[in-house]
């Protein structure tokens with residue numbers, strides 16, 4: 001006989017909402033410790049299945065990939081992506097088409113290779129900012145450094161624009177960049193608010209009191225993209241190689257699809273990589289022995305006379321273990337959001353209703369003592385001699401998801417994390433400015449899971 005997975009105690013109307021805190025991945029981890037690897041929650045009127053076991057994640061994402069290949073409804077998807085015209089929140093044929101364009105024209109190995117010089121130029125810029133900070137003995141705001149790096153990479157790939165730390169920008173453009181930063185922050189705050197439309201049936205969504213705010217945000221977004229699209233159309237002939245905006249405007253007559261996809265790629269592709277590097281550096285600062293081993297490896301493989309480049313990365317095996325361990329312990333987006341499009345059975349006999357929001361909590365999987373030895377310890381050596389990788393085949397470690405909706409930007413994200421981390425620790429010694437020399441590792445659930453306190457430290461050139 002089939003049955004629903006176990007649930008915690010609920011309340012009339014709100015169901016199980018009261019079990020969730022400002023750190024929902026941790027609340028769900030705590031619940032799964034009591035209820036097991038699969039549970040059933042009701043958030044308002046929305047049925048939600050939460051999976052926190054590698055075997056059940058594999059069953060959902062591999063054996064039943066087509067049943068769980070949809071994204072659930074989000075208010076930001078309806079408004080800021082013009083009724084689901086982007087890639088990350090859309091479904092069905094439109095999603096298939098956008099994903100195909102993104103994979104062939106932006107994320108293919110060949111296309112990524114053509115941007116190698118761009119990444120090198122940005123990393124040189126990052127290193128010279130650190131060298132300046134070393135000279136002036138000033139404290140480095142690591143988060144700002146990493147965010148600038150990642151936004152600059154993605155914005156140049158998408159639309160040939162370098163937004164941050166660009167001395168060639170005129171006063172009006174600097175003001176635009178400031179507005180973009182503010183807009184992205186406001187959008188994140190908005191996306192994290194409670195939206196009742198996500199917890200009621202579709203016909204009742206109009207009652208959401210956040211809709212006027214969503215419309216205001218759309219107007220700000222419009223202002224930003226209209227200008228970029230116009231500039232792009234008028235300068236297209238002067239670009240030797242077409243950028244992604246040129247390509248997308250060619251494929252898609254509908255400019256709204258281009259705007260939606262751009263906003264999603266900027267949102268999905270910048271903070272994810274930046275926060276992974278920030279967590280890794282934090283762990284190294286709190287664990288000087290691991291830092292020492294990583295720097296020794298860099299000295300042996302790269303030497304002291306030059307920067308680390310992408311051709312060095314495959315030889316840096318300890319660095320690879322550090323990055324894997326960072327993804328296990330601090331996955332940037334720890335809850336995979338999916339939706340079941342047909343009823344199915346998971347596990348021994350758990351009934352998954354059609355239309356249930358399905359969340360895979362791989363934060364819980366990464367810290368489960370049944371899956372990992374000493375899970376609360378940051379211990380890169382656990383990967384020595386192990387074949388476990390982050391690429392979506394090993395369900396103990398799926399920071400980029402798995403299956404048809406897995407992250408298409410994975411290769412770019414990995415390059416960015418390796419390159420920035422390697423260069424941050426290669427040419428510089430880091431001195432903590434935290435009280436007592438050890439950093440607080442609390443988390444904040446924002447666009448991604450950031451360290452609650454942005455990492456600040458002093459550097460000296462080696």
Ligand code: HEM
Nearest residue numbers: 087088268269272273399400401402405406407409412413
């Ligand atoms: C460390 C870096 C990154 C991490 C950890 C990460 C993680 C993820 C995760 C967990 C998902 C959901 C996967 C699923 O449902 O199975 C995802 C989706 C996505 N990511 Fe990434 N990501 C990273 C970098 C990037 C970059 C650099 C880009 C693009 C510039 C990007 C673009 C996307 C897009 C467009 C989707 C939605 C795909 C779809 O729904 O078909 N990501 N990412």
